[in-house]
Amino acid sequence: MDTKSKALFEEAKQYIPGGVNSPVRAFGAVERSPRFIARAYGSRLVDVDGNELLDYVCSWGPGILGHAHPTVIEKVREACKDGLTYGAPTEKEVCLARQIAKQIPSMEESRLTSSGTEAVMAAIRVARGYTGRDRIVKCKGCYHGHSDGLLVQAGSGALSASMPDSAGVPMDYTRHTMVALYNDPASIEACFLADPKGIAAVIVEPVAANMGVVPPTPGFLEFLRNITSQYGALLIFDEVITGFRLASGGAQEYFQVTPDLTTLGKIVGGGMPIGAYGGRREIMELVAPAGPVYQAGTLSGNPIATTAGLATLDILQEDPGIYQRLQKKAERIAHAVRKAAKGTVCVNQVGSLLSIFFTPGPVCGYADALSANQTRYADFFGYLLDRGIYVAPSQFEAMFISDAHTEEDIAYTCQTMQAYFSDTL
Numbered sequence: 001m002d003t004k005s006k007a008l009f010e011e012a013k014q015y016i017p018g019g020v021n022s023p024v025r026a027f028g029a030v031e032r033s034p035r036f037i038a039r040a041y042g043s044r045l046v047d048v049d050g051n052e053l054l055d056y057v058c059s060w061g062p063g064i065l066g067h068a069h070p071t072v073i074e075k076v077r078e079a080c081k082d083g084l085t086y087g088a089p090t091e092k093e094v095c096l097a098r099q100i101a102k103q104i105p106s107m108e109e110s111r112l113t114s115s116g117t118e119a120v121m122a123a124i125r126v127a128r129g130y131t132g133r134d135r136i137v138k139c140k141g142c143y144h145g146h147s148d149g150l151l152v153q154a155g156s157g158a159l160s161a162s163m164p165d166s167a168g169v170p171m172d173y174t175r176h177t178m179v180a181l182y183n184d185p186a187s188i189e190a191c192f193l194a195d196p197k198g199i200a201a202v203i204v205e206p207v208a209a210n211m212g213v214v215p216p217t218p219g220f221l222e223f224l225r226n227i228t229s230q231y232g233a234l235l236i237f238d239e240v241i242t243g244f245r246l247a248s249g250g251a252q253e254y255f256q257v258t259p260d261l262t263t264l265g266k267i268v269g270g271g272m273p274i275g276a277y278g279g280r281r282e283i284m285e286l287v288a289p290a291g292p293v294y295q296a297g298t299l300s301g302n303p304i305a306t307t308a309g310l311a312t313l314d315i316l317q318e319d320p321g322i323y324q325r326l327q328k329k330a331e332r333i334a335h336a337v338r339k340a341a342k343g344t345v346c347v348n349q350v351g352s353l354l355s356i357f358f359t360p361g362p363v364c365g366y367a368d369a370l371s372a373n374q375t376r377y378a379d380f381f382g383y384l385l386d387r388g389i390y391v392a393p394s395q396f397e398a399m400f401i402s403d404a405h406t407e408e409d410i411a412y413t414c415q416t417m418q419a420y421f422s423d424t425l
């Protein structure tokens with residue numbers, strides 16, 4: 001059933017570390033062999049053995065419209081005819097920056113990068129340049145890409161492998177990173193009390209989605225807004241997952257809390273490699289060549305990636321009911337699982353993001369998430385995979401709902417998950 005995938009994985013391991021180009025893809029946390037994907041359409045992945053899988057990973061977030069949306073593909077195909085990259089400005093970059101500013105008004109000016117990691121790196125550099133301070137505060141279990149200073153207690157891939165830090169990152173590089181706890185105002189305040197004039201920024205995922213989905217407790221984001229303002233630090237929302245997913249204006253619209261800087265990725269590239277960071281004009285004008293904070297990229301604002309991103313945002317904009325529909329589907333799954341699991345799991349769901357934690361919960365932060373039973377999750381994962389449902393191969397990741405998931409897809413998913421719990425409880 002997965003012979004070709006297995007053979008490819010064996011071969012991959014000879015040429016690629018661990019056989020994959022990003023750690024969590026290796027299925028290490030669920031003790032399975034990864035499926036190699038041949039193609040995808042709508043809500044489905046098709047692996048190299050010809051198995052169809054109902055996909056709830058959605059490329060870890062970009063796939064809000066499902067796979068191979070015909071309009072996006074057509075526009076990309078057209079754009080390719082005009083060349084893949086020029087290393088010179090294009091009209092599409094202007095369109096995308098204007099569109100971002102329209103949907104997320106706090107991003108008056110923005111810069112495109114090629115990944116979320118780069119966007120976050122640059123946003124932090126800008127925050128340091130703006131404030132003249134070095135320290136940043138991040139929360140345990142939040143992931144902000146794999147740059148040195150942020151690979152501290154960084155969630156998901158790092159969590160499953162029980163490696164909160166990475167080898168090869170000098171202590172000196174993380175010296176300026178202070179670690180607080182998500183949903184724990186006292187721990188944030190402690191950082192500011194320890195160094196009232198030294199903190200450039202607090203960076204946070206407004207909905208934590210890299211330790212599994214953990215929504216902000218009421219008032220937490222407002223607290224971050226207030227304390228950063230009070231101490232002259234910037235507030236950075238890492239909306240690489242939540243941007244264009246929770247609402248047209250991202251988590252900052254959904255929760256009505258406005259950060260100073262925002263980072264985007266995933267959906268903004270519509271499936272192509274993009275990141276973006278931006279904020280108030282006064283801050284962003286510090287970025288070279290307008291100002292002294294250097295940041296650059298050969299493929300930044302790539303015409304094919306901007307085409308895919310713009311096409312995706314256009315489709316989302318033209319469909320005002322989409323976020324409601326996505327949320328309804330996520331709620332159906334959450335409801336079905338809660339009912340069937342009889343208090344043995346905790347389902348966290350915000351908009352089209354959800355996580356099923358194998359712990360009674362509640363899961364409000366990092367320590368709660370870590371208390372989830374990874375062995376039981378692995379068993380659940382295997383059960384679903386054997387029945388054609390592909391969820392994240394780790395307890396500490398989100399399930400992503402796309403517009404391509406049909407009512408039948410959701411019904412099948414609910415039934416299968418319910419059957420799992422009645423078989424195992």
Ligand SMILES: *Cc1c(COP(=O)(O)O)cnc(C)c1O
Pocket residue numbers: 114115116117118120143144145146205210238239240241265266274275
């Ligand atoms: C995925 C992610 C990143 C990193 O983006 P890449 O494109 O993988 O570099 C940063 N922050 C958050 C919140 C993410 O989910």
